[in-house]
Every structure is written in C-alpha cells, then in structure tokens.
Amino acid sequence: MIDKRTRPPSSPLLRQLNSQFLRFAAAGAVGTACHYLVLLALSAGAGIAPGPAAACGALVGAIVNYWLNRNFIFRSERRHAEALPRFAAMAAFGALLNGLIVGGLAHLGLHFLAAQVCATLLVLVLNYLMSKKWIFPSHK
Secondary structure, eight states, X not given: OOOTTXXXXXXXXXXXXXXXHHHHHHHHHHHHXXXXXXXXXXXXXXXXXXXXXXHXXXXXXXXXXXXXXXXXXXXXXXXXXXXXXXXXXXXXXXXXXXXXXXXXXXXXXXXXXXXHHHHHHHHHHHHHHHIIIIISOOOO
C-alpha cells in the first residue's frame, strides 16, 4: 500500500492531462478496432500483404478518430478547414509509419498482428502529442 505522505502531490493539470490521455486512448481503441477489422479483412481475407493492409486499416481508423477527438476529447472549436488538413497530415504520417513498422516486423518473422500491436502503441503516443499541440491546441 502506498503511503500518502510519500506520494508526490498530484496537480490538477496533471490529473486533467492523464484523464485526457485516457479518453484519447479510449477513442483510439474504437478507431483501432475499425483499423484491425480492415487489416484482418484485407490481410487474412483478401490476401493483401500486411504492410499495405495495415496502412488501409489505419486510414479507416483515422476517420473515426478525427470525429471523436474533435468533438469529445479536445472539444475543439478550430475550424475544419484548419484542423482537418493537419489531422490528415498526421494520419498519413501515422499510416505510413504504421505500415512500415508492420511490414518491417512481419518481414523479420513477427506475426502481423503482433507487429500491429507494436505499431499501434508507438503511433498512439505520437498522435496524442501531435493532436494536443498542433491539431486541437487549447487556446485558454
């Protein structure tokens, strides 16, 4: 059991940041579920190579994530004309990075689903930072 006297105080900003990241991750899980369904359908079902299948899945997940992030996570009032191109650039970069990671790890012999989990974790952190600071920044 952790002694409250030895635990560092938690600031309201840190609690808000942790809560926001957890909500971002939950929204990402919804997008990721869509992503994985497309990955499985294309790779296992249609016989498409894991790298391109993962990239297509990431793009589908990105559409879901934009809507959730803009409306529920960051509650952004930034115009779509500003936010959407930035989000699209981030999503394209994430899809490319995701495809490279999955393709590279699958080429090295890792099962494509295990490779996808590795790629998902890395891209999650990068997307949160880019979303918070560049796409949907708080102007308070």
